[in-house]
Structures are given as C-alpha cells and as structure tokens.
Amino acid sequence: MQALNALFDGFATALTWVNLGWAFLGVTLGTAIGILPGIGPALTIALLLPVTAHLDPTAAFIMFAGLYYGAMYGSSTTSILLNTPGESGSIMTAIEGNLMARQGRGAAALATAAIGSFIAGTIGTVLLTFLAPVVVKLALRFGPAEYFALMILAFTTVSAMLGASLLRGLISLFLGIAIGLVGTDKLTGQARFSLGYLELLGGVDVVVVAVGLFAVGEALYVASRPELRNAEIIPIKGSLMMTREEWRRSWKPWLRGTFLGFPFGALPAGGTEIPTFLSYFTEKKLARRPEDFGKGAIEGVAGPEAANNAAVAGVLVPLLTLGLPTSATAAILLAAFQQYGLQPGPLLFVSNSTLVWGLIASLYIGNVMLLVLNLPLVGLWVRLLAIPQPLLYGGILVFSTLGVYSLNGRVFDLIILYVLGVLGYLMRRFEFPVAPCIIGLILGPLAEEQFRRALSISQGDWSVFVTHPISAALLVLAALCLVVPLAFRLRRG
Amino acid sequence: MDRNRVGAAAEALLGLAVAALGAFIAVETSTITVSPVYAKVGPQAIPYIVAGALILLGLLFAGAALRGTAPPDAAGRTPTDWFPLVAISVGLVAQMLLLEPAGFVIAAAVLFFCVAFGFGSRRYVRDAAIAVVLAVVVYIGFTRGLNLQLPAGVLAGVL
Numbered sequence: 001m002q003a004l005n006a007l008f009d010g011f012a013t014a015l016t017w018v019n020l021g022w023a024f025l026g027v028t029l030g031t032a033i034g035i036l037p038g039i040g041p042a043l044t045i046a047l048l049l050p051v052t053a054h055l056d057p058t059a060a061f062i063m064f065a066g067l068y069y070g071a072m073y074g075s076s077t078t079s080i081l082l083n084t085p086g087e088s089g090s091i092m093t094a095i096e097g098n099l100m101a102r103q104g105r106g107a108a109a110l111a112t113a114a115i116g117s118f119i120a121g122t123i124g125t126v127l128l129t130f131l132a133p134v135v136v137k138l139a140l141r142f143g144p145a146e147y148f149a150l151m152i153l154a155f156t157t158v159s160a161m162l163g164a165s166l167l168r169g170l171i172s173l174f175l176g177i178a179i180g181l182v183g184t185d186k187l188t189g190q191a192r193f194s195l196g197y198l199e200l201l202g203g204v205d206v207v208v209v210a211v212g213l214f215a216v217g218e219a220l221y222v223a224s225r226p227e228l229r230n231a232e233i234i235p236i237k238g239s240l241m242m243t244r245e246e247w248r249r250s251w252k253p254w255l256r257g258t259f260l261g262f263p264f265g266a267l268p269a270g271g272t273e274i275p276t277f278l279s280y281f282t283e284k285k286l287a288r289r290p291e292d293f294g295k296g297a298i299e300g301v302a303g304p305e306a307a308n309n310a311a312v313a314g315v316l317v318p319l320l321t322l323g324l325p326t327s328a329t330a331a332i333l334l335a336a337f338q339q340y341g342l343q344p345g346p347l348l349f350v351s352n353s354t355l356v357w358g359l360i361a362s363l364y365i366g367n368v369m370l371l372v373l374n375l376p377l378v379g380l381w382v383r384l385l386a387i388p389q390p391l392l393y394g395g396i397l398v399f400s401t402l403g404v405y406s407l408n409g410r411v412f413d414l415i416i417l418y419v420l421g422v423l424g425y426l427m428r429r430f431e432f433p434v435a436p437c438i439i440g441l442i443l444g445p446l447a448e449e450q451f452r453r454a455l456s457i458s459q460g461d462w463s464v465f466v467t468h469p470i471s472a473a474l475l476v477l478a479a480l481c482l483v484v485p486l487a488f489r490l491r492r493g
Numbered sequence: 494m495d496r497n498r499v500g501a502a503a504e505a506l507l508g509l510a511v512a513a514l515g516a517f518i519a520v521e522t523s524t525i526t527v528s529p530v531y532a533k534v535g536p537q538a539i540p541y542i543v544a545g546a547l548i549l550l551g552l553l554f555a556g557a558a559l560r561g562t563a564p565p566d567a568a569g570r571t572p573t574d575w576f577p578l579v580a581i582s583v584g585l586v587a588q589m590l591l592l593e594p595a596g597f598v599i600a601a602a603v604l605f606f607c608v609a610f611g612f613g614s615r616r617y618v619r620d621a622a623i624a625v626v627l628a629v630v631v632y633i634g635f636t637r638g639l640n641l642q643l644p645a646g647v648l649a650g651v652l
Contacts (some may be wrong), residue, residue, distance in 0.1 A: 051639065167554050171511055174546045178518060181543065185536040188528070192536060193521055216585070223577035223611050390614035391623060394605040397581075398627060401588060401604065402597075406641050414589045421585070429573070430507060448539045455534040 003133050010357030014365055019062050023362045026063035027369045030070020034077070035384050037084050037231075038218055039396055041071040042328040042438065046210035047403040049336055057340040058355045064336060065316070065359055066366040068329055069121060072272070072309050073374045074381065076113035080106060080301070082231050082385055089272035089308035092280040096293065096300030098234070103296050107238035110378055112250045112298055113305040115242075118371040120258040120306035124313025125363045127262055132349070132360070135321040139346040144454035145464045147322075149474035151447040154268040154324050155440065156481040161274055162433035166485055172432045175423070176440025179204050186445070187452060199412045206335040208404050209441055210328075212417045213434050215400035217424015219393045224429075233385050240375060250302040253283050257306030264307075265314020268326045272311040279303035313363070320344055320356060323446070328435040331442040501558050508555025515547030580611030596646015601628040 013019060033039045045064050052060040075087035080097035093113065100109040142150070159169030182193045183203025194200040222228045242250065257279040264275040283299040284290055293300055318324040323344040325331035337344050342352060349356055374381070404417045427434055458464040466472045522540040584607025591600035605624035614620055632652060635641040645652060 167550060167557065170546070171550045171554060174543055174550060175511075175514075177539075178514070178543050178547065181518075181540055188536050190525055190527070190536045192525060192540065193518070195521075219608065220578055220581055223581055224573045224575070226574050229613060388614065390609035390612035390620070393612055394608040394620075394624070395627065397585070397608050398601045398605050398631065401585075402601070402631065402635070402643075405592065406635070406643070409642055411589055411592055414592070418585055418589070425578075426507065430504060444539075451539065452534050460534065 003130050006133070006353065006357045007129055007361060009354070010359070010361030011364075013058065013354055013358030014062065014362040019059060019358065019362065020365065022059045022063040023066045023366050024369055026066025027070040027073075027366045027373060029063075030067035030072075031074035031370065031373055031381060032070075032384060033067070034071035034074020034087060035381050036387070036392060037078055037082070037389075038222060038393060040087050040214065040329075041068045042332050043210055043214040043400070044071075045329065045332045045336065046207045046214075047399065049207055049332075049339060050403065050407055052336075053339060057342065057352075058358050060336065060340075061333075061355060061359045062362040064333060065363055066369075068312055068333070069309070069363065069366050070370055070373075071329075072121075072312055073114060073117050073370045076117065076301075076305050077110060077374070077378060077381060078385065080109045080113065081234050081236065081382060084228070084231050087272075087308075089276055089311070090305070091273065092276045092304040093301055095280070096297050099294070099296035100298065100301065101234040101237075104237040105296065105298075106234060106236045107240045108242055108246050108298065109296075109301050110236065111240050111242045111375060112246065112254075112302045114371060114374040114378070116250065116254040116257065116302045116306040117309040117374075118367055119254050120261060120310040121313060121367040121370070122364065123255075123258045124262050124265075124310040125360065125367065127266075128313050128316055128363070129360055131266070131317055132321050132356075135317060136346040136349045139322050142322075142346075142470070143468070144450040144457065145468045145471040146474070148447055148450040148454055149465060149468075149471040149478070150268075150322060150324060151443055151450065153474045153478040153481070154318075154326060154443065155436075155447075156478040157268045158326060158439050159436045160481045160485055162435055166482065168430075168432045169436050172427065172434065173436035173440040176209075176437035177444035179209060179420075179437075180441045180444035181448075186449060197412070199408075199410060204416060204441075205407055205413070206332065206438075206442060207407055208413055208417050209420055210332060210438065211400045211404050212420025213424035213427070213437065214328075215396055216417060216421025217426075217428055217434075219397055220421065220425040221428040222389075222393070224425075229389060231389075233382075236379065236382060240378070246298055249298050252286075253279070253299045253303035254306040256282060256286075257303040258310040260303075261307035261310030262314040265311035265326065266317040267314075268318055268324060272308040272315075272327065275307040275311050276304035279307040316360075316363075320348065320359075321346060323348075325439055325442060328438040331435075331438045334442050501561060504558035505555040508551045508553070508558060510551070511554065512548045512551030515544045515549075515551060518547065519544035577611040577613070581608050584608050584611070591646075593644050594646060596648050597643040598625075598628040598632050598648055598652065599646060601631065 033044045071087055072089055075090040076093050079085045079090040079094035080101050083094050083098040085091045085094050097109045155173055159173045160166050162169055182200055184201050185192055191201055260279050261275040280300055283303040284293045287299050315327050315330050318326055319330045319333060325334045404413050407413055454464050465475060518540055522537050522544060525537055527535045527537060584604045588600040588604040591603060602624040605627060606620055609620040632643055636643050
C-alpha cells in the first residue's frame with residue numbers, strides 16, 4: 001500500500017499543468033522520432049541533454065520517459081507502412097504488419113499495435129509501480145562488491161543477448177568501456193589516455209559517442225546500402241475500428257506479449273528486441289491458423305508491439321532502483337541523471353521521491369496521451385514518412401553536429417565525432433551491436449568506482465567478490481551467461 | 494564466394510585492429526604514474542583488464558573470421574555503395590573546416606547539401622534552397638532563442 005500512497009503523491013506532481021505540458025511534449029516528440037527512420041530515442045535524448053541542463057530535473061525526466069514510450073508507439077507505424085522498422089524493437093512488427101498493409105488492412109494493424117502498446121504500457125507501468133519498492137528494499141543492503149557484481153552481470157547479459165554473436169557483443173562492450181576510461185581518474189585525479197590533449201581531460205562526452213554511433217555511423221551505413229535507400233510507403237487502408245474478429249485474435253497476444261516483454265526489460269537481459277522475437281514465435285506457434293503467418297497475421301503485430309512497450313516499462317525498474325541501464329536509451333537516461341548530479345538507485349527513492357514517483361505517474365498519463373496521438377491522429381503522423389530520405393538525413397546530421405559542437409564550442413569535438421562515426425559505421429557494417437558499447441561507456445566508470453571501492457574496503461583482498469553471497473551469486477549468473485551459449489554451440493556442432 | 498572471402502579478410506583485419514587497440518591501451522596504461530598510496534588497485538587495474546580483454550577478443554574474432562566459423566555476414570550480401578560514403582564524408586569534413594572561418598550557416602548548408610547528394614537526391618536547386626533556409630532558421634533559433642553561441646563567420650554583419 002506504501003506504493004499506492006507514493007503513486008498518489010506522484011500524480012500530484014505529474015498532474016500540474018507544467019508537467020502535463022512536458023509529458024505531452026515528450027510523447028509527441030517520441031512519436032515523431034519513432035516514426036522517422038534513422039533517429040531513435042537514445043540519439044534524441046542525448047541531443048536534448050545540453051538543452052535541458054538548466055531545466056527542473058523532474059520536468060526533464062517526465063519528458064524523456066514520455067519520449068521513450070512514444071518512440072515505441074511511433075515506430076510501429078513505420079514498420080507497418082514502410083516495412084523499415086522505426087526502431088529495433090519493431091523489427092518483428094514489420095513482418096506481418098507490412099503484409100497486412102499491402103492487403104489493405106493497414107488500419108487494423110495500426111489499431112492493434114496502438115491498443116496493444118497502450119495495454120502493455122499500462123500493465124508494465126503497474127508492475128513497475130509495485131516492483132520498484134520491493135527491489136529498492138533489497139538494494140539497500142547492497143555494498144560496492146554487490147553493485148560491481150550486478151554491473152558485471154548486466155555487461156555479460158547485454159553482450160550475450162544482443163547482436164549476431166557473443167564475441168561481437170563483448171568487443172562492442174569493451175570498446176565502450178575503453179572510451180569511458182579516457183579522462184581524469186575520479187579517485188586519484190590522474191589523467192588517463194588523454195594523449196596529451198587538454199580537451200580529452202574531461203573525457204569523451206556521452207553526447208559525442210551517442211551521436212557518432214547513432215547518427216553519423218547510421219547515416220553512413222544506410223547511405224552505403226542501396227536496398228535501404230528506397231522504401232515504398234503504403235497508404236493506410238481499412239477502418240481503424242477493429243472488427244470483433246480482430247479483437248478476438250488480438251487480446252491474448254497483447255497479454256502474452258506484455259508478460260514476455262516486462263521481465264526481459266526488468267532483468268538485465270538486453271532491452272526490447274529479444275522479447276519481440278520471442279513473442280512473434282510464440283504467437284506463430286499458438287495461432288489457431290499458423291498458416292496465416294507470412295500472409296499478414298494480426299497476432300504477429302499484436303504480440304511484439306505489446307512486448308516492446310512492456311519491455312520499456314521493465315527497463316525502468318533496474319534503471320531507477322539500481323542505477324543499472326539495460327538498453328542504450330536507458331544508458332543515456334542514466335547519463336541524464338548524472339548531469340543533474342543524481343545517482344539512480346535505492347537512495348533516489350528516498351532523496352528524490354517527488355521526481356521518481358512523479359515520473360512513474362506521468363507514464364500512466366503519457367500512455368493515455370499516446371493512445372490518442374497514435375490512433376485517431378495517426379493520419380497526421382503518416383505525413384512525416386513523406387519526408388524524402390536525403391532531406392531527412394541531411395537534417396539529422398545538421399542537428400547532430402550542431403548538438404556536438406555546442407557542447408563546448410570546440411571543433412575538436414567534431415573530430416572525435418567523426419572518428420566515432422567511422423567506428424559506428426564499421427560496427428553496423430560488420431553487425432556489432434551498438435547498445436553494449438553505450439552501456440559500457442556509461443556503466444564502465446561506475447563499475448570501476450565500485451570495484452576499487454570494494455577493494456579498498458577489503459584492503460586489497462580480491463576475495464570480497466566471492467565471499468559475499470549476493471555478489472558471488474550474481475557473478476555465477478554472469479559466468480553462466482557466457483558459458484551456456486558456448487556450451488550450446490559446442491553440442492550443436 | 495569471392496565476396497565471402499573479402500568479407501572474411503575484412504573481419505580478420507577488424508579483429509587485429511581491436512587487438513592492436515588493446516595493446517595500445519596496455520602501453521599507455523604503463524605510462525600512468527601511480528602514487529604508492531594507491532599501488533594496490535589504482536588507476537591502472539581496470540585499464541589493464543580492458544586492454545587484455547580487447548587483445549584476447551580481437552585475436553579470437555580474427556581467428557574465427559579466418560577459419561570461417563564466424564556467423565554468416567548478412568550485410569555483405571549486397572555490395573557496399575562507396576560513392577555516398579565519400580559524398581557524406583566530404584560534407585562532414587567540409588563542415589568541420591568551414592565552421593569557424595566561414596560560420597555555422599555556410600558550414601551547415603554545405604553539410605546538408607552533401608548529405609542529400611550522397612543519399613541520391615539530384616534536385617540541386619531544391620536541396621540548396623532547403624539547406625540555406627534550414628541553416629539560417631537553426632542559426633537564428635539557437636542563437637536568439639536558446640542563447641547558444643554559434644560562429645557567425647563571414648556573415649557576422651548580415652545575420
């Protein structure tokens with residue numbers, strides 16, 4: 001019941017006109033960038049960081065969270081009408097959704113995606129409301145050794161779960177950690193890897209890395225692949241009111257998608273992609289007419305769309321309660337907390353309960369706004385898809401480089417940006433997942449801090465990590481994440 | 494099949510580059526001066542671990558690529574179109590060089606035009622017009638509206 005009281009206080013914060021305005025701005029912007037291919041929530045929040053630095057943190061986070069939710073709604077529209085997923089969480093939606101649109105059932109696909117997103121987002125937010133205080137209670141007992149072990153677990157799961165192979169995930173992760181090492185060491189004030197450049201003493205800004213990997217790298221990659229350059233927009237046909245038959249075929253996939261998506265987001269198991277894959281294949285197996293799959297089955301849209309929204313709610317659990325990001329966007333959100341001098345974790349619920357609960361309450365409100373924005377008003381949004389790709393990417397790069405330059409007003413940052421852009425291109429080209437790199441960049445320095453703090457408390461005795469039971473258990477889990485896939489592969493062949 | 498062999502060679506090179514980065518980090522780490530107070534777990538411990546991991550992972554990746562056991566390279570199925578890469582790179586470098594001497598408006602307009610060109614647009618007049626309008630609007634919006642400092646360059650007296 002404590003959670004309910006806190007939630008009511010949160011609504012008091014979120015229901016002020018000012019914060020409703022920020023939530024509306026967030027969900028609107030989120031829907032727009034979700035619909036636009038080539039620009040996602042991680043990149044957008046990174047670009048907004050400098051602009052929002054002087055904003056009230058509660059308002060900023062209400063906007064950011066609305067943006068993250070909104071991107072998941074908007075991206076389904078792109079998947080269905082353009083067959084190019086707006087975000088990685090909507091890859092599976094594109095399969096059946098685009099086929100439905102080609103058959104003139106695009107409106108039904110959009111409706112099941114939007115309503116499914118609303119149901120999953122709302123159930124996910126309810127689960128977040130009641131789960132967060134439980135995790136907080138547990139996390140209050142964590143010391144540096146436990147936090148370090150938890151971060152190692154997050155590192156291994158995101159590396160193992162995302163991308164084409166474990167090796168690629170780990171390389172991406174360690175590249176991110178390596179970039180995070182640049183700059184002045186927090187504990188001793190020693191300069192590391194600054195290579196004699198004063199500009200590098202402050203480290204490589206997260207905005208530069210996010211823009212390099214997501215905007216420059218992505219633009220180079222898309223431009224270099226002719227098959228990605230031309231996509232056909234299918235006009236919305238049919239009625240947005242779903243038929244009785246469509247409701248009947250949708251409601252179970254929505255619920256199953258929700259309960260697949262939320263735990264995958266909440267456990268440090270790698271964001272929104274995997275639950276959408278699982279949901280798609282579950283629905284294919286359970287469908288009354290599996291032969292419909294591959295011909296535009298509504299279940300194949302309803303399930304994955306619910307799964308990705310529930311996963312976003314799930315991702316917020318470890319982020320808010322433990323300070324543990326499990327997706328690229330969550331990592332950028334963690335950087336946003338750091339910008340305000342806040343450290344997400346159990347203490348945040350005590351010291352900044354207005355912010356946390358205001359944020360959670362605003363998610364309920366944002367979901368309602370998003371349902372309205374994405375169902376009756378979907379026709380307006382579709383016009384965004386008519387922006388020609390050359391102009392869209394031209395605009396993205398102008399705004400991205402502007403954001404990076406205005407960080408410090410230095411051309412030096414642009415040089416770093418282009419180096420990282422080439423890295424981002426190579427990673428996309430050779431199928432390295434980008435999320436582990438961003439997570440390594442943000443979480444690496446925190447992990448190092450906990451590691452050294454744990455060792456200084458134990459006076460240099462490395463066994464602390466295995467003699468503390470929670471820490472030992474987490475490290476065993478992390479090891480399993482690395483070993484189990486290997487074992488599977490050996491058995492298979 | 495040739496394409497696959499080229500892809501494998503590229504992946505092997507990439508793996509070696511990762512390993513080389515690890516070696517570079519190890520060398521750089523050894524030059525960090527450490528006060529004896531922190532000798533046990535100082536600022537060098539984690540960089541050494543990261544360096545070792547990158548060397549190991551890079552070599553494993555290169556080895557897997559050469560043995561052909563790496564997962565199939567889906568991206569390599571269609572040939573890379575190099576021309577857009579060059580066009581966009583030219584735009585990015587031009588923007589970097591022009592930004593402070595010529596000013597934000599000119600640099601951003603050149604970047605926009607090059608990117609649109611790289612993405613295959615051949616409507617030069619339309620693209621150039623949009624590029625200039627966008628750059629001017631962004632410049633005025635950000636410098637007047639958000640109080641951001643952007644170089645005015647040669648247009649300092651005009652805008």
